[in-house]
Amino acid sequence: MTRDEILSKLTPIMRDIFDDETLVPTDSMTSEDVAEWDSTNHVRLMVAIEAEFGIRFETDEITAPENVGQLVDLIAAKLAG
Amino acid sequence: MIDLTDHPNLHRLTSHLVERWPDHSDYVDKSFADRTPEVTASSDRIAACILKLAPEVEGGLDGLCDDYRFLCEKIVLPEELHFRRHNRYRLSSFAEAEKECYANAPFMARYMNGLLISNVIWHNHACAISSYMREYLPSRPQGTDHLEIGPGHGLFLYFAAISPNVASISGWDVSPTSIEQTRRALHALGVDRPADLTLQNMFEAPASDRRYDSIVMSEILEHLEDPVAALKAASAWLRPGGTIWVNVPANSPAPDHIFLVQSPEHACELVESAGLEVVGSHAFPMTGATLEKARKRKLAISCVVVGRKP
Numbered sequence: 001m002t003r004d005e006i007l008s009k010l011t012p013i014m015r016d017i018f019d020d021e022t023l024v025p026t027d028s029m030t031s032e033d034v035a036e037w038d039s040t041n042h043v044r045l046m047v048a049i050e051a052e053f054g055i056r057f058e059t060d061e062i063t064a065p066e067n068v069g070q071l072v073d074l075i076a077a078k079l080a081g
Numbered sequence: 082m083i084d085l086t087d088h089p090n091l092h093r094l095t096s097h098l099v100e101r102w103p104d105h106s107d108y109v110d111k112s113f114a115d116r117t118p119e120v121t122a123s124s125d126r127i128a129a130c131i132l133k134l135a136p137e138v139e140g141g142l143d144g145l146c147d148d149y150r151f152l153c154e155k156i157v158l159p160e161e162l163h164f165r166r167h168n169r170y171r172l173s174s175f176a177e178a179e180k181e182c183y184a185n186a187p188f189m190a191r192y193m194n195g196l197l198i199s200n201v202i203w204h205n206h207a208c209a210i211s212s213y214m215r216e217y218l219p220s221r222p223q224g225t226d227h228l229e230i231g232p233g234h235g236l237f238l239y240f241a242a243i244s245p246n247v248a249s250i251s252g253w254d255v256s257p258t259s260i261e262q263t264r265r266a267l268h269a270l271g272v273d274r275p276a277d278l279t280l281q282n283m284f285e286a287p288a289s290d291r292r293y294d295s296i297v298m299s300e301i302l303e304h305l306e307d308p309v310a311a312l313k314a315a316s317a318w319l320r321p322g323g324t325i326w327v328n329v330p331a332n333s334p335a336p337d338h339i340f341l342v343q344s345p346e347h348a349c350e351l352v353e354s355a356g357l358e359v360v361g362s363h364a365f366p367m368t369g370a371t372l373e374k375a376r377k378r379k380l381a382i383s384c385v386v387v388g389r390k391p
Contacts, residue, residue, distance in 0.1 A: 019374070038108060038369050039153065040161060040380060047165040059159055 001079055006053075006072050013052055017045045027069030055079060083110045088121060090128035094142075094201060101146040105153075112204045112368040123211035124201050130236055130270055131197060137269050138194060145194050149202070152195025160334035168379075170338050175306055178337040186258065193262070197234045205383035208365035209328045212385055213297075214240050216361075217326050221295050224248045229297040230283050230315060233259050235266030237299055242272045250274070251293070253281035283314050292320045299328040302351065303338045312355030312388070319390040324360070326387055327352060333381040344376065348384035357388030 007025060015023050018036040031037035037045075046062050049055070049071075055078040065071040085092040095113075099106045113121065135142040163171045172178050182189060199206045218240060221227070225247045232238045232252035242250050254260050260278050267276055296315050302308035308329070315325060329351075331342040342348050345364035352359055363385040366375035375382050 032107065036369065038111070039158065040367065043158065043161045043165050044378070047162070050166070059162065062162060063154075063158070 001076070003072050003076060006075050006079075007068075009052060010049070010068070010072065010075075013048050014045065017041055017048060025068045027067065027072065029068040030066065049075060053079060083113045085113065085121075088125035088128070090132055091121070091125045091201065094128040094131060094198075097142055098146045098149065098198070098202070101143060102150045105150070108368060109202060112202055112207070115204055115368070116207065119215060120208055120211045123214050124207050126214070127207075127210060127236060128201050130239065131201065133271075134197070134234075134266055134269050137265055139190075145198055148191040148194035149198035150195075151191050152199065156192060156195070157335060160336055160338075164332070164334035170334055170341050172336065172339050173306075174339060175304070178304065178339055182337040183256070189258070193234060197236070200234075200236060202368075204368040205330070205365040205381060209299075209363070209383040209385050210236065212363050212365075213237060213299075213326060213328070217387065218244045218247070221246050221324075225294040226292070227251065227295045227297070228253065228293040228318065229299075230254075231259070231298065231301045232263040232278070235263040235270070237297055238263060238276065239267060239270045239272060241295075241297070242267065242274055242276065247295075249277070251277040251279070253279050253283060253286070255280070255282050283311065286314075286318070291318070292323070293318055294320055294323045296323070296325045298325060300330065302327065302329040303333070303335075303340050303342060305340055308340055308351050309354045312352060312357065316355055316357055316388070316390050321390055323390050324387055325352070325357060325390075326385070328383060328385050331382045331384055332375075332379045342384060345382060345384045348386050352386045352388040355388070356391075358391060359386055360389045361385075361387035 011025055014025050015021050018034050018041060046057055050057060053075055061074060065074055085095055095109050099109060135145055138144055160171060200210050201207060223246045226249045227241045227247045228251040229238050230253050232254060238250055238252055241247050252263055257280055260280055264278055296319060298315060302311060305311050329342050329348050331344055331348065345362065349359050349362055364372055365383040366372045367381040370380050
């Protein structure tokens, strides 16, 4: 799966979790850019990603990504691994 | 950062916390942006208590703030992950919680210190204790005999102790460490009236003629396998017409939470199942969430229920 394909699948998940139908994720987007991106919603996001992509994050991977780009990279690495 | 300079204790506590943990600034702002002036005023009084208690704690205010961060990042987050994956709490028996948490004194000390700060910072915790301070305690009848089961950090018992309508204060706890913590807290906060603090398991309390007009169980039921049995045991110590003030979180994972309360209605059902009449209830959603959103997403809600013994 390419990075663009991952980002494309990520978009509806992020819109649902953060309750914002206009949200357009970009590589540089961080939690500071999204009003509802707090710690609880971050965990909800990561668990929703696990279900959608069929992957499982380690506990320390949950908080590792500092922006959407790093999150996409992490998903790509898990899919490849 | 939100301007709390009108509330000097809150200002000092939150400034110190954000200095120790800058990334928490947005969360603090969000939590205080949603509060009514009355809740903010209660939070200032609680912050004043915490600032008085801080010198008693190892590491002082720095230590308390660091333990609060430890609570958020290292204690709650992994449990939140489990809860979201499996839709249930990780542990389900008291014996497991005892082994993992209660028997680990250094862990429990940090956990309890973190929770002390959460009474100011977490929206649901702040609203729950504020409702106890502003609504429940002032409406108790003159001469109330008041018991708290599991007084822990001592804040709830302290506010009962300074209530003019409360004639006597008592506390029961199964942990000698907790009893000592409550005793030290009341002393540090300047309570000079006698407090009957007893090492007592509520299920094994010896028969006595002693009865109470008011019993508080704050964040106790979620730690028990059978909360209805606990409420029944507690209500046996109430005088007819007496009240139990229950504060129990719904959808709030923690390593020692073993009973999952699903909703505010579920919390009321527990109280009713114990033979008590529900005469008041509140539902306070977690920081940043409306009650509607918290229900929909199964986020933490502090459920306050006042039950009256017929």
